[in-house]
Amino acid sequence: MNGGSPATKGKQLKLILVASRQHLSRGDIRSLVQFLGSKECPFEVSLQISDPSQQPEILELYRLVAIPALIKIDPNPKQVFAGSSIFPQFKSWLPRWEQEGLLTGVGINIRSTEIESVRTRKELLLEDELLGLKQENETLSERIESQERLLRMVAHELRTPLSAAKLAIQSQELGQIDLKRLLEVVKRRLEEIEMLSKDLLEVGSPKWEALFNPQKINLGNISAEVILALEKLWLARGIGIHTDIPSDLPNVFADQRRMRQVLLNLMENAMKFSEKGDTISITMLHRTDQWVEVGVCDMGPGIPKEEQKRIFLDRVRLPQTSNRAKGFGIGLSVCRRIVEVHGGKIWVVSEPNKGACFYFTVPVWNSQNKIG
Secondary structure, eight states, X not given: OOOOOGGGTTOEEEEEEEOOHHHHTSHXXXXXXXXXXXXXXXXXXXXXXXXXXXXXXHHXXXXXXXXXXXXXXXXXXXXXXXXXXXXXXXXXXXXXXXXXXXXXXXXXXXXXXXXXXXXXXXXXXXXXXXXXXXXXXXHHHHHHHHHHHHHHXXXXXXXXXXXXXXXXXXXXXXXXXXHHHHHHHHHHHHHHHHHHHHHHHTTTOSOGGXXXXXXXXXXXXXHHHHHHHTHHHHHHTTOEEEEEOOTTOOOXXXXXXHHHHHHHHHHHHHHHTOOTTOEXXXXXXXXXXXXXXXXXXXXXXXXXGGGTTGGGSTTOOOGGGTTTOOSOSOHHHHHHHHHHHTTOOEEEEEXXXXXXXXXEEEEBOOTTXXXX
């Protein structure tokens, strides 16, 4: 990767960018990579990109507690830029590196008296150490926040299989299903709880995407499973379900269990705010060559425009609906994080008293996708 202007020819930076495929698709990371290879960058850059899912040892080697991360390997001293503002952090250091001439390792001669007149070498080292501590504090804070968020998510998601198992037991007691069917339902729900417990055991991982296993899946089949799983709930409340799923809908590249989780959350959310006689619609559309768009619409109270972005944050519930819904109000946050890890987007279209439609996008599977 060649950057730098004629005035800075010879000044070199050796960098490692630790990022997953999902991180590399982010706008800020793409801008960083483009900058490093452009003439705007005042140095000749040697950039290595490492995917931690392929090279997990790199996390321990450089003691990374959050990704993506940009590591300056050479010249010394080593520096790590991490968190949500890697590009601005990196650019803020460029003037200093230019002023110092990157004395260690590149042999650029500048008058040391000019540097010393600004600050002593000791002050520089102390300032570097302070910056490193601030960066470490930021990444540790992000990791703790991520752990807490995942704990809340797992606790929230445990409610669905437990509620389904409880409904099955009640149905068996009423003679609506036989013992064999009950055992099948309970067994399946226990398997779901077991999978969720594995997520909980991996809560210490800084790699949220490590909990995902993308593969070629059929979203239409998953939606049918979700509708069947919630059948007793929507039938008991007199709610209708309408689906519009094309027969030629392409497969998508996603984690099957997580896509089921998103659809379950959106369906449960729609049912919470639906009355007897209402209809919930599930639509799927091959929006572009790269994306399938999924929509879940209800006929509920709707969502004010000023609240439509806030509802995807953790533990947010609208005041006008808080008396109608139970739980911590993080279901939509779960959906947002899952969709974003898949590289997609999630949003809502709604007007007060006119219902709400939640949409999200999932990447289309193709032969270039790598399974696992």
